[in-house]
Amino acid sequence: MIKRHKTREVPCGKLVIGGDHPIWVQSLTTTKTADVEATKTEIRRMLDAGCEIVRVAVFDMADAQALGTVKKFLGDTPLVSDIHFNHKFGLEAIAQGVDKVRLNPGNVGGLSGRFDDLGKERVKIVAEAAKKKGICMRVGVNSGSVEKDLLDKYGWATADAIVESAMRHCEWLEACGFKDTVVAYPGQVTRVREWYAPHLERIHEQAQVRAGDLEQLEKIALQFETRERFLTELALDPPSATGDLSGAPHLDEDYLVLSTVHSAKGQEWDAVYLLNVADGSFPSEFSTGRAELIEEERRLLYVAMTRAKSDLDLIAPLRYYVTQQSRMGDRHVYGARSRFVTDSVMSCLEQCTFGDEPVVKIAARLRAMW
DSSP states (O other): OOOOOOOOOEEETTEEESTTSOOOOEEEOOSOTTOHHHHHHHHHHHHHTTOOEEEEEEOSHHHHHTHHHHHHHHTTSOEEEEEOSOHHHHHHHHHTTOSEEEEOTTTTTSSTTOOOHHHHHHHHHHHHHHHHHTOEEEEEOOGGGOOHHHHHHHSSOOHHHHHHHHHHHHHHHHHTTOOOEEEEOOOHHHHHHHHHGGGHHHHOSSHHHHHHHHHHHHHHHTTSSSHHHHHHHHHHSOOSOOSSOOOSOOHHHHSOOOOOGGGOOSSOEEEEEEOOOBTBBTTBGGGOSSHHHHHHHHHHHHHHHTTEEEEEEEOOOSEEEOSSSOTTOOOEEEOOBOTTSOHHHHTTSOOOOOOOOOOOOHHHHHHHHO
């Protein structure tokens, strides 16, 4: 029989988390929250499957402003908002009537892996608003948001590093007078690996290789907030093989990862190539009508840039070739560098040009033929 740890009771809508209360079933939607109808459809399926607490992702202000409609649809079922990078989304979520705010203090200051004075002040502002509304907050940490001093201490984002990071943030919330806190530690796979390690040599011939597989799974799992999210992603995009020595890499699998801006976690890869950093893409041509939408596009570009650890390439095409022309056609229009990449930003970058075409001297070639 599993013995539960004694925990503080925290209200979440009409439910209570912790203490001797039941362990409620919670799940996260995968839709764009601003697409309310698609979000409602997925929520219906979740509720039919037995979900008792619904969590939705908030990547921008449009998502935050849609929460009131989603909450009205849910009724008494608690709604949790999953806030990314911008504390203003958390404030809007609280104003829209959510029952819990999930915040990652390690990136709410704007930079992953830093919990400086600016980050602390923003967390305090959200905590004060949540306390005034009488709702709880969830401290959510992952490997991409662990502070640099903890990475130096533990070598990488281990489960212990994540736990220490979470405790640091909880202590700050309590210092701000906020106590209705829920904490989620994404270190369960670490415990599984530690339990399984002594059995590897007994069960498997390639014990060392198997141990390496488990360590890689552990590192991947630490990027996810919950075991459910990790297993879902693993099932949707499983590795092609495990338990074998590495061979020659496949060019289409090992060298390149294509990802969207919205799924950024911060400093995920050593090298990042950001495509189409030009007006029309950053900012999107559909977001240039309102100042707040342009600012949101600026934030998205910033989030995308923070995914790089060591090398960042901003690629701004000069030509855009016109569609529906012959294969050898050369009709094109010229693109403009993103307005966000100002001269002051350019002064911090190394400028280079790709694909310089050699000069062909037709007259000289014709004379040489004769």
